[in-house]
Amino acid sequence: MDFTEAYKQTGPCCFSPNSRFLAIAVDYRLVIRDVASLKVVQLYSCVDKINYVEWALDSEYILCGLYKRPMVQVWSLTQPEWTCKIDEGPAGISNARWSPDSRHILTTSDFQLRLTVWSLVNTACVHVQWPKQISKVVSFTQDGKFAAVCTRRECKDHIILLSCQTWEIMGSFAVDTMDLAGIEWSPDDSAIVIWDSPLEYKVLIYSPDGRCLFKYSAYESGLGVKSIAWSPCGQFLAVGSFDQMLRVLNRLTWKIFAEFMHVPAIRGPSRAVIFKEVDEALQLDMSGLQLSNELSNTVQGSCPENIAESHSRVKYKVMDFPTSLPSQKPPLDKPNPKQGIGLLSWSHDSQYLFTRNDSMPAVLWIWDICHLELVAVLVQKEPIRAAVWDPSGPRVVLCTGTRHVYMWGLRGACSVTVPLSNFLVSDLRWSPDGSCLHLRDRDSFCCAALPSMELGPSDDSSDGDG
Known part of the structure; x- marks a missing residue:
């Protein structure tokens, strides 16, 4: 690296x-x-x-x-x-983004006043009244022909469909939500998923013409959906909830076919491999050195008594079953509790996905959808700041705000130390083609190049330190 x-x-x-x-x-x-x-x-x-x-x-x-x-x-x-x-x-302006044609910009004003489409070609603009004040108010189809806009008027949520060629309204329909929190087109552009605010568990699937294809609610009287993600192939929809469970829907039947629990202790038998970050002391062999008495006394007086304790490296240790995972209970008297599936992402081949339960912020779970089982668990010493899939293959890279970058692949896991002074990795992202990894510190950045192949041989993949 x-x-x-x-x-x-x-x-x-x-x-x-x-x-x-x-x-x-x-x-x-x-x-x-x-x-x-x-x-x-x-x-x-x-x-x-x-x-x-x-x-x-x-x-x-x-x-x-x-x-x-x-x-x-x-x-x-x-x-x-x-x-x-x-x-x-x-x-x-609270939000701005490009349209798929690269010649129009959509901006959302404050206070839910309007969404404006600005043209770079002829300086024309189109207004849509009362957009929702959410992070993702617009979702585009994969072919770039249509946009779905979340709006709210007369205390009711609506979806407006716009043509990205003429920016005319192609249709509008009301949705059965109390306070719509997000929207996303399916990868094949045949359906739209929307979900309600955390106060009510509700996931709704609509066709572009406004028909409700499916309505799902896992439970009542509790905080609901926290994260949602379509698989790149469009066949699966993963839903992470505040109850610390991951549920996966099948696109063909709109039925739940998998439920994954994030338990505080993992017990066997299980095919999952648990990698725990540990510090390994570096043992310095000085038996072959011969120093004069004067120089020996100088070294002993100026160096720590235990040189091995002051030098260590970070590595992964494979844990045996059962293994308890570090967790924390959110305070009951504060809003927005840190629990539930706050981080959720699919691999680019749709075979794997990783999750992070926010009540276990230092643990990353990796699931195999083809076999419906847990593949690996990465237990870090510090909370996970960011994790991303390699666009070129099933490999995860993550950071925890330390000098190290951590990786998991099909052959194991390893850690790599960034060889820059006082560089603490707080965020990371891949280039679209997977050729470059951007690592960010507080006021600086560097880039890293990884080999396109999987991690090294399995006999040393769990204890590499770069």
């Missing part, structure tokens, strides 16, 4: 969809670097601190959200002198 040197970064970053460029926010400046060499390709100056960065799908344009201004600035990679500013004035 090869690392680059550290570069400055104070804001968000984003790989271009073609994986050739990396956009980095440094205060009010946007730095575009070449992924292969990390040389600066373009440098743009915004009017305020950058809060959000997103590339257009054609990798030609890039937008910067300056939400405190509030304003959106757009830059062209091929025409550096070209620029565009979007200012909503007193209405404010």
Whole structure:
């Protein structure tokens, strides 16, 4: 695993969809670097601190959200002198994103006033009234032809379908939710999944014409859905809940075919492998050294008595059954309890998915959907900050805010130490083609290149330290 040197970064970053460029926010400046060499390709100056960065799908344009201004600035990679500013004035901007055609930008104003579609071609704009104030208010089909917008009027949630060619309203229908929390098209564009706020467990599947295909509620009188994710193949829908369970629906029958529990102790028999992060002391063999009496006394007086205790490396240890997992109980007198499936992601071949139960923040669970079983459990010393699948194969990379990067693959797990002084990995992300891994510290970043093959031989995969 090869690392680059550290570069400055104070804001968000984003790989271009073609994986050739990396956009980095440094205060009010946007730095575009070449992924292969990390040389600066373009440098743009915004009017305020950058809060959000997103590339257009054609990798030609890039937008910067300056939400405190509030304003959106757009830059062209091929025409550096070209620029565009979007200012909503007193209405404010809480969210901005590209449309699939890379020539329109959608912004959401504050206070649920309106969603605006801005054209970069003819400066025209289209307004949609009363959008929901949620993190993902719009979802596009995979072919980029339609957009589903979450709105709320007269105390009722509605879905509006827009054509991405003309931006005309193609249809609208009310949905059976108390307070809609999210929306997502299925990968084959044949269905739309929406889910209610945590106060009510409700998952609804609608057809594009507004027919309710399926309604699911696992239980009542408790906090409900916390995370949802379609499998890339579109056959499965994973639902993570506050009751610390993962449920998987079959797209063909809309039935629950798998339920996975996140238990505080794992007991055999089980095919799962439990990897626990431990510190291994480095034993220094000094028996072959011969020092003079004077030099020996100097060394003993200036060095710690136990040199092995001051030098150690991080490794994974394979645990036996039964194994208890570190967990914590959320306080009953505080809102938004840290429990339930807060992190959920599918592998790109749809065969595996990982989860993190927020009441066990230092534990990552990896499940095999084909065999409906637990494959591996990674037990870290610190809470998991981020975890991502390798786009090129079934491999997970994660970080915990330490100097180490942790990996799991089909042949085992290992840890790698970042060879940069005082570099603590707090976030990470892959380039779309899987050729580059971006690692972020608080005010800097570096990139790493991993071999495309799986982790090394199984006899040393559980104790590697890079």
